[in-house]
Amino acid sequence: MLERVLTKNWEKTNSHKIETYMAGGGYEALRQVLTGGFTPEQVIEEVKKSNLRGRGGAGFPTGVKWSFVPKDPSKPKYMVVNADESEPGTFKDRYILERDPHMLIEGLIIGSYAIGAKTCFIYVRGEYYHPAQVVEAALAEAYRQGFLGNNLLGSGYSLEVFLIRGAGAYICGEETALLESLEGKKGWPRLKPPFPAVVGLYKCPTVINNVETLANIPHIIRRGGQWYAGLGPPKNGGTRLFALSGHVNRPGVYELPLGITLREMIYDHAGGIRDGKVIKAVIPGGSSAPVLTAAEIDVKMDHESVAAIGSMLGSGAVIIMDETTCMVKALARITKFYAHESCGQCTPCREGTGWMLKILRRILQGEGHADDPDHLLAIQGNIQGMTICPLGDAAALPVQSFVTKFRQEFDYHCVHKRCDIESACAVPA
Amino acid sequence: MPKITIDDKEISVEGGTNIIAAAQRLGIEVPHYCYHPGLSVAGACRMCLVEIEKMPKLQTGCSTLATEGMVIKTIAHSAKAKAAVQGVLELTLINHPLDCPVCDQAGECGLQDYYMKYGLYNSRMRDAKVKKEKKASALGPHVMLDQERCILCSRCVRFTHEITKTNEIGIFNRGDHSYIDVVNGRSLENNYSGNVVDICPVGALTDRDFRFQCRVWYLQESDSICPGCSTGCNIKIHFNVRRRHIAGGRRVQRLKPRFNEAVNQWWMCDEGRYAYPSIDENRITTPSARLAAAHQRMDWRDAIDQMALALREALAAYGPESVGVIASPQLTNEDLYLIKKLFVDVLGIAAVDYRMPPNRSAKNDDFLLRADRNPNTLGAHLIGLSPFGKEISTPRILEAAAGGRLQVLYVFSTDLVAVYGEAPIANMAAHVPLMIYQGTNHNRTSTLAHLVLPAAIYAEKNGTFTNYAGRVQHLKPAFAPLAEAMPDWKILCKLAQALGHDFRYADEEAIFEELANSQPAFAGITYAGIGSHGWPIEKERVLSFVTA
Ligand SMILES: Cc1cc2nc3c(=O)[nH]c(=O)nc-3n(C[C@H](O)[C@H](O)[C@H](O)COP(=O)(O)O)c2cc1C
Ligand code: SF4
Ligand code: SF4
Ligand code: SF4
Numbered sequence: 001m002l003e004r005v006l007t008k009n010w011e012k013t014n015s016h017k018i019e020t021y022m023a024g025g026g027y028e029a030l031r032q033v034l035t036g037g038f039t040p041e042q043v044i045e046e047v048k049k050s051n052l053r054g055r056g057g058a059g060f061p062t063g064v065k066w067s068f069v070p071k072d073p074s075k076p077k078y079m080v081v082n083a084d085e086s087e088p089g090t091f092k093d094r095y096i097l098e099r100d101p102h103m104l105i106e107g108l109i110i111g112s113y114a115i116g117a118k119t120c121f122i123y124v125r126g127e128y129y130h131p132a133q134v135v136e137a138a139l140a141e142a143y144r145q146g147f148l149g150n151n152l153l154g155s156g157y158s159l160e161v162f163l164i165r166g167a168g169a170y171i172c173g174e175e176t177a178l179l180e181s182l183e184g185k186k187g188w189p190r191l192k193p194p195f196p197a198v199v200g201l202y203k204c205p206t207v208i209n210n211v212e213t214l215a216n217i218p219h220i221i222r223r224g225g226q227w228y229a230g231l232g233p234p235k236n237g238g239t240r241l242f243a244l245s246g247h248v249n250r251p252g253v254y255e256l257p258l259g260i261t262l263r264e265m266i267y268d269h270a271g272g273i274r275d276g277k278v279i280k281a282v283i284p285g286g287s288s289a290p291v292l293t294a295a296e297i298d299v300k301m302d303h304e305s306v307a308a309i310g311s312m313l314g315s316g317a318v319i320i321m322d323e324t325t326c327m328v329k330a331l332a333r334i335t336k337f338y339a340h341e342s343c344g345q346c347t348p349c350r351e352g353t354g355w356m357l358k359i360l361r362r363i364l365q366g367e368g369h370a371d372d373p374d375h376l377l378a379i380q381g382n383i384q385g386m387t388i389c390p391l392g393d394a395a396a397l398p399v400q401s402f403v404t405k406f407r408q409e410f411d412y413h414c415v416h417k418r419c420d421i422e423s424a425c426a427v428p429a
Numbered sequence: 430m431p432k433i434t435i436d437d438k439e440i441s442v443e444g445g446t447n448i449i450a451a452a453q454r455l456g457i458e459v460p461h462y463c464y465h466p467g468l469s470v471a472g473a474c475r476m477c478l479v480e481i482e483k484m485p486k487l488q489t490g491c492s493t494l495a496t497e498g499m500v501i502k503t504i505a506h507s508a509k510a511k512a513a514v515q516g517v518l519e520l521t522l523i524n525h526p527l528d529c530p531v532c533d534q535a536g537e538c539g540l541q542d543y544y545m546k547y548g549l550y551n552s553r554m555r556d557a558k559v560k561k562e563k564k565a566s567a568l569g570p571h572v573m574l575d576q577e578r579c580i581l582c583s584r585c586v587r588f589t590h591e592i593t594k595t596n597e598i599g600i601f602n603r604g605d606h607s608y609i610d611v612v613n614g615r616s617l618e619n620n621y622s623g624n625v626v627d628i629c630p631v632g633a634l635t636d637r638d639f640r641f642q643c644r645v646w647y648l649q650e651s652d653s654i655c656p657g658c659s660t661g662c663n664i665k666i667h668f669n670v671r672r673r674h675i676a677g678g679r680r681v682q683r684l685k686p687r688f689n690e691a692v693n694q695w696w697m698c699d700e701g702r703y704a705y706p707s708i709d710e711n712r713i714t715t716p717s718a719r720l721a722a723a724h725q726r727m728d729w730r731d732a733i734d735q736m737a738l739a740l741r742e743a744l745a746a747y748g749p750e751s752v753g754v755i756a757s758p759q760l761t762n763e764d765l766y767l768i769k770k771l772f773v774d775v776l777g778i779a780a781v782d783y784r785m786p787p788n789r790s791a792k793n794d795d796f797l798l799r800a801d802r803n804p805n806t807l808g809a810h811l812i813g814l815s816p817f818g819k820e821i822s823t824p825r826i827l828e829a830a831a832g833g834r835l836q837v838l839y840v841f842s843t844d845l846v847a848v849y850g851e852a853p854i855a856n857m858a859a860h861v862p863l864m865i866y867q868g869t870n871h872n873r874t875s876t877l878a879h880l881v882l883p884a885a886i887y888a889e890k891n892g893t894f895t896n897y898a899g900r901v902q903h904l905k906p907a908f909a910p911l912a913e914a915m916p917d918w919k920i921l922c923k924l925a926q927a928l929g930h931d932f933r934y935a936d937e938e939a940i941f942e943e944l945a946n947s948q949p950a951f952a953g954i955t956y957a958g959i960g961s962h963g964w965p966i967e968k969e970r971v972l973s974f975v976t977a
Contacts, residue, residue, distance in 0.1 A: 169603070186600075191472040191492050344581065344600070344607035346473045351520040354605035358556035375553050382516030385486045386475050 003231065005219050005239050006212065007255040010099045016134050018141040021102035027147055029221035030106050033113060034155035038221075043114040047217065049225030051237030056082055056173075056210030057286065057315045058390075059303045068197035069115045069205045078206040079112040079120040080182070081214060083135075084166055084173035086125055088287035088337055089317030092241035092253050093211035097124070097131035100215070101138035105161070107214035109147060110221060112159050115207050120161045123178050126168040136163055170341035174389050175208040177343065188345045189389035212241055232258035236302040244270045246320035247277065259305070262297040266320060277322040281406070285314025287334050288394030290401035291327075311401070326421045327406040328413050331398060332360035338395035349392035352383040356399055368414030373403050376410075431497040436506045448490035448501055449477055459503050460514060460543050462521070462630045463582035464491035467695045468591055471583050475517045476543070480507040487513050504547065515550065518543055521580050523554045524605060525631075532578065534632025536645040540580070559605050569597070569617030571699060572626055572634055576608045579633035585609065585625040592696065593796075595619045609633065620798060623702045627685060627695070638703065639683045642676045643669055651907035652687060652961055654894050656759060656887045657701035659801040661896035662686060662693035663962070664701075666888050666907040679709045680908055681888060689962050692900065698798045705888075711870045713883040714912035724881060729913065729923075732882060736837075737927035739863045740776070743836035749777045753826040753835050756783035756814055757842040758803035761892030762901070763940040764917040765809050766948070767932070768841070771925050773813075780829065782822040783809045783841075785848055799897055804887075808895030811950035811966075811974050830864075831857040839865045841917065842884065846873035867920060884917050885910035891937045892916075893959065899971035901954055902963040950974050 009015040009024060021027070033043060048063030069077055081104065085093040096104055104122075112120050124132045139161055142148045150158045164182060166172045172181045176190035179201050200206025216238055220228045229237040236258040242265060245251045249271030256265060262282055266272065273279050279294045284301065290311040292299065299309055306313045321330060339353035356379050359372050380396035380403075387393070403410055412420045430441045435452050442451045449459045450466065462474035470492050477490035482500035487510055490503075504511040522540060529535045561576035568574045581600060586609070589598045597617045600607050611617055617625070626634045648667045655662040665685045669675055676682060684705050686697040716732035717724040743751045756768045765783070772778045784806075791800045809815075827845070830838045831853070838861045845854045851873060858864045858877040866878030869886040889910040895901050910916065918940060925932035934940045938956045945951040950971070954964050 171603075191470065191489075339604055342604040344602070344604045345471075345583075347475050347517055347521050347580070350581065350605050350607065351523055354559065355520070355523055355554070355556070362556060369555070378516075378553075379520075382513070382520060386478065386513055386517065388472055 002255075002257060003239065004255050005231070006096065006100075006103070006215055006241060007253070009103075010095065015099045016101055016138060018102055018138065018145060021100065021106075025222065026102055026218070027106055027145070029218040030109055030147060031153060033110055033221060034153045034157060040114045040116060043110060043221070046225040047114070047220060050216075050220045050228035051225075051232070051235055052213065052216055052220060052228065053236065053303065054210055055212035055216075055240065055316065056175075056208075057087070057288075059313060062209065062213055065197060065209075066111070066115050066207060068195070069207060070198065071116075073116070075204045076119065076202075077115055077117040078201045078204060079108060079115060079117040080175075080178065080201065080206055080208045081108055081120065081122040081211060082173060082175065082178060082208050083122055083124040083128070083131075083211045084170075084178060085128070085211070085315075086170040086173050086341075087315050087317060088334065089245050089283065089319045090243055090286050090315040091245075092243045092316060094128060094131050095241070095253050096211050096215050097128065098134050101135045102142065103215045103218060104135075104211055105138060105142050105147070107217035108161070108209075109152070109159055110217050111207065111209060111214055113157055115205075117207070118158055118160065120159060121182055121201070122161065122163045123172070123182060124163060124165050125173075126166040128165075132163060132165055139163065169343070170337075171343040171389075171391060174391060177389070178208065179206065186343075188343050189391075191388060233300070233302050235304065240301075240316050242301070243315075243317045244320065245317070247274050247279075247322040247325070248272065248320050249274050256301075258302045259300045261300055262292070262318070265301065265318065266297065270320075273320070273322050277324065279320065280323045280325055281321045281327065281330075283317075283319040283321075283398075285312045286317040287319065287337065288390075288397055289314045290397045291405060293405055324421060326419050327402050327409045328360065328363055328419070331402040332357065332364055334398045335360055335395065338391065342391060342395065343389075346388045346392070348383040348386045349388075349395060352379050352392075353395045355379055356395070363410070363413050366413075366417035368410075368417065370411070370414050372414050373407060373410040376403050431495045431499070433495045433497075433499040433501060435501045436503055442495050444494075446495050448479055448488075448493050448495060451495050452490065452501075452503060457503055457505065459490040460547060461491060462539055462580060463584060465584055465587075465628055465695075468584060468587040468628075471587065474521070474580070474582050476514055476521070478510050478513045478517070479503050480510045511547070515547055518548050519550065519553070522548075522552075524559045524577075525580070526558070526577055527552075532575075532632040533635050533640040534578070538632060539630035561608050563608075563610065567637065568611055568634070569622050571622050571637055571703065572617050573637050573640060574609060575633050575635070576610070578631050579609045579629075580631050581607055581609070582630060584628045584630070585634060588621075588625055588628060589617070589619075592624070593619045593621050598625070620698045620700060620794060621696060621796070623699050624686070624696050636683060643672075643682045647672055647675065648682060649907075650685075651888075652903075652905050653888060653907065654804060654902045654904040655684070655697060655701040656804040656894070657698070657704055657802060658797075658799040659803060659806055659897035660692065660797050660799050661804050661894050661900070661902050662697040662701060662797060663689040663902065664697060666705075668888075668907050670908050679706070681705045681708045687961075691965070692896065692902075692963065693797055696797065698794075698796075700798060707870055708886050708888045709911070712886070712911050712914070713868060713871055713875060713881055714914065715883060716913065717881045719879050719881075724876075729915075732880060733920075733923045733927050735880060736839075736863075736865060736924055739837050740924075740928060743862075744776065747836055749779065750829075751834070751836040752776070752778045753780040753830060753838045754778060754782075755823055755826060755838070755840045755843050755845070756781065756809065758783050758801075758806040758809045759842045759887075760805065760809075760917055761890060761904070761937070762805065762808045762812060762895060762944060762951075763892045763937045764841075764921070765805070765812050765814055766940060766944040767918050767921040767925075769812055769814055771921055771930070771932070772839075775925070775930055776928075780822065780826045780835075781814060782826060783814050784821040785823055785843065786821065788848075801897065804896070805894040807897055807899060807971070808893070808901075811895060811971070812944070812948055827853075827857055830861045833860045835861050837861070837863045837865070840867070840874065840878065842868040844872040844874045846877070867917065869914070882920060883910075883912065883914035884920065885914045889914065890916055892918075893937075893941060893956075895966070896963075899966040899968065900963040901951070901959055901966065903956060903959045903961070 177187040380399040384396040478487040
């Protein structure tokens with residue numbers, strides 16, 4: 001039986017209530033930290049030991065990120081929770097927000113304590129109205145219990161938490177655009193360096209962490225970094241929430257250890273491909289991760305293994321496509337998303353995403369030219385690595401991988417002016 | 430001082446210098462659109478990508494600071510950077526109209542320039558370009574916006590945010606539908622709005638008064654100093670004297686700021702920028718005498734003779750008290766020096782001043798524009814033209830004239846009517862036998878004068894101004910004086926000679942030499958030393974003369 005860490009309360013009634021959370025040992029970790037003589041440095045040490053890596057997409061070691069915050073007390077420090085969850089295919093954070101918000105709240109308090117923040121912002125995706133309401137209610141419960149506010153548990157440490165709702169831009173999930181948005185400005189990513197750990201919100205040291213990342217913290221504190229690290233392969237501590245979508249029989253969020261293979265995930269957990277069809281392709285880490293072919297699904301789902309075959313674990317969103325999928329159409333849909341969400345600040349992403357979309361649409365309309373696939377590859381090459389923020393790469397990588405790995409479909413479209421897959425390709429809206 | 434290598438050349442630069450600036454010092458161009466040394470770094474256009482040893486990705490030259498031992502290759506030496514920059518340029522152009530012949534920016538456009546240098550590919554764009562809504566739409570009184578030509582470099586936005594702090598401009602929408610516009614229907618209306626035209630690298634922002642007046646390749650340029658206030662912004666005069674059919678024969682087409690770190694940096698104010706029409710309009714073109722109601726054109730020689738005669742008679746019959754001179758802080762140091770030399774030192778006239786009662790509505794704007802709208806007030810003072818110390822003697826001179834105590838009143842480039850009103854000055858003119866007006870443009874005071882002499886305007890002059898901070902700055906003539914106009918100093922020399930005094934100078938520099946040798950404030954200063962960026966007289970020295 002696989003150990004469930006993050007999802008163990010999800011099926012309980014009233015799993016979002018503080019009583020339910022506390023009945024299962026909730027806020028024990030916080031008590032341990034605040035009244036058990038844990039120094040911030042010790043918390044950071046424990047998190048480093050756990051090999052917890054960020055669940056937002058980049059997979060940066062969380063303890064290391066926390067240790068970058070300068071100790072100098074002259075400036076306030078901020079903890080920011082990234083609950084913007086907008087990467088297509090990604091829908092795991094909303095379960096935490098709706099079903100076990102206190103796990104996040106306990107995690108963010110411990111994290112704030114570790115970096116010396118007295119203020120924390122939870123930035124929630126604009127469309128997540130219900131999750132935001134649940135979290136607001138949970139915050140009120142935590143305040144009532146004295147887990148938030150002044151002088152937590154008599155420890156002398158105080159923390160205020162504010163929930164802020166976004167306005168619907170995917171780019172505001174990028175950490176520096178998020179900070180701009182929090183400051184009331186247009187969501188334009190900042191140039192890095194400086195990194196937010198040094199110059200972040202209101203030019204003060206700031207840590208931005210994903211919801212799932214922080215939800216792991218209470219477990220790490222309670223059961224030890226060592227234990228947590230042992231749940232996954234080297235350098236990949238813990239379990240992960242994988243959001244499976246697409247042509248599987250049982251799509252949904254699965255908590256699985258890092259290092260499990262895609263094949264196991266799809267066939268043992270998600271019930272295999274729907275209608276007995278044959279698998280064609282998998283996007284392993286959210287829509288921006290390079291696509292894998294059916295031949296590559298024995299890859300182990302940890303950061304290094306997925307990177308070794310040229311893709312990424314990203315946000316843990318696994319999108320499964322079967323043989324009925326037109327890859328041109330699928331790519332056009334993904335590209336439409338990035339063209340729509342490009343903030344427009346830097347030239348390659350602003351101009352390139354729109355251009356790639358126009359070409360893909362034209363191909364789908366039966367007006368492709370034989371050299372269009374090469375143009376697509378050239379354009380994405382002029383975006384990749386050339387932009388201010390990773391959205392440029394996120395838009396380029398799918399184009400590169402789809403066109404390269406499924407080249408014959410693109411060529412067929414361009415030469416025959418139609419799709420060679422039975423399901424007709426209509427132009428995406 | 431980190432030492433770095435760019436394209437195999439070594440250079441040491443101050444810490445904090447970015448790669449674009451460091452390369453510039455080596456004469457190496459790192460192309461860029463959004464970077465401007467006077468604004469914050471945006472890193473948005475991505476044209477300044479360079480290859481840096483030990484860094485896997487190309488880096489932007491605007492946001493990357495030189496650090497010890499850095500080895501950089503620009504597009505001239507790095508195939509990778511070159512391909513990337515070419516790719517960025519292609520992307521910058523895909524949605525840009527390709528109709529340079531009908532764009533007024535042609536000839537001074539960043540897109541044209543870089544395409545010719547780094548582009549030269551065949552377009553791969555087969556699809557419809559993004560449509561933008563506003564074409565030739567006025568953003569404010571001076572600036573026109575063409576959204577489809579904008580490359581979204583955000584320079585104009587940063588300018589109004591960081592320099593004027595007025596925030597009229599913003600970028601709206603997202604992705605390739607982003608566009609520039611004024612915020613909430615506001616108007617781009619601040620006294621520095623014209624600068625956005627200068628910094629816009631393309632034809633998106635143009636000057637409403639310049640666009641489609643003259644193709645830029647017909648323009649010649651000349652360094653000058655704005656005479657609009659005591660800051661003395663360094664400027665370039667853009668003019669056309671070869672094709673007189675253009676713009677109704679106007680010579681000056683526009684003014685542009687000229688970089689001077691110590692004075693105006695990259696900027697100038699709208700009041701100064703858009704004052705240039707007076708260089709060609711409403712000019713006094715010939716000497717003239719007022720006979721009854723009308724002015725009658727006359728010869729220079731007759732005019733000088735008439736003045737000399739009148740002065741000689743006045744001095745002989747009534748002494749030096751019978752002559753008043755109102756000089757002007759609009760004049761150059763050279764002009765003012767000769768006024769002092771002739772009237773004060775040689776002729777012994779005491780009633781000489783250049784000051785007018787201060788205009789209380791004019792204010793410093795905490796940036797460039799100063800309340801004192803004259804370029805050379807401090808110069809006039811340092812030359813010694815404030816005979817009664819702090820007290821302004823102009824009103825007393827005018828009083829003496831109105832009281833019939835003056836035989837000759839000589840007014841230089843000062844519109845007395847604008848300050849005192851029509852009636853008092855007309856009354857005064859009626860009580861002086863000879864009122865001379867020597868100036869550049871007609872005004873109500875020149876109309877009242879008995880003798881009117883055409884003086885060269887600053888754009889036609891060689892000479893120096895001393896700005897409020899004591900910086901002596903050199904203005905050079907863009908072209909010859911209009912019609913029969915002459916520089917003030919030449920007129921003064923002719924008059925002096927007619928009076929029997931041997932005033933002979935080869936040129937303005939010779940006058941300045943004499944000035945520097947005789948006026949302690951200017952000791953040691955030479956034209957060569959002033960150069961194109963000015964010579965600051967030390968603060969202590971300025972103060973010692975101001976308080977003396
Ligand atoms: C375009 C873009 C969108 C992103 N959206 C999200 C998001 O919705 N949620 C998130 O946690 N991280 C998102 N990220 C990643 C964040 O920038 C950041 O790396 C993350 O929040 C850090 O948290 P972690 O270290 O806990 O993973 C996004 C990144 C990019 C480039
Ligand atoms: S890469 Fe795209 S989303 Fe990111 S800053 Fe540039 S234009 Fe904006
Ligand atoms: S209008 Fe000109 S200066 Fe402003 S963003 Fe566009 S190109 Fe840049
Ligand atoms: S600030 Fe003064 S000197 Fe500068 S442009 Fe304006 S008027 Fe001319």
